[in-house]
Amino acid sequence: xxxxxxxxxxxxxxxxxxxxxxxxxxxxxxxxxxxxxxxxxxxxxxxxxxxxxxxxxxxxxxxxx
Ligand SMILES: [Zn+2]
Numbered sequence: 001x002x003x004x005x006x007x008x009x010x011x012x013x014x015x016x017x018x019x020x021x022x023x024x025x026x027x028x029x030x031x032x033x034x035x036x037x038x039x040x041x042x043x044x045x046x047x048x049x050x051x052x053x054x055x056x057x058x059x060x061x062x063x064x065x
Contacts, residue, residue: 015051
């Protein structure tokens with residue numbers, strides 16, 4: 001195991017971002033029998049980026065990308 005923490009490279013070189021999308025539609029299908037959860041159907045998918053090294057997340061501005 002390397003002694004240098006992964007975050008060291010992030011501070012040095014910057015984070016390596018990878019795009020992710022959390023689609024709430026795929027989340028609540030497991031509980032489709034519960035009527036209350038239908039309220040969440042209008043929820044927008046969440047776009048975010050995650051660093052492949054340190055794993056921190058940040059919002060992904062789809063307009064700016
Ligand atoms: Zn990072």
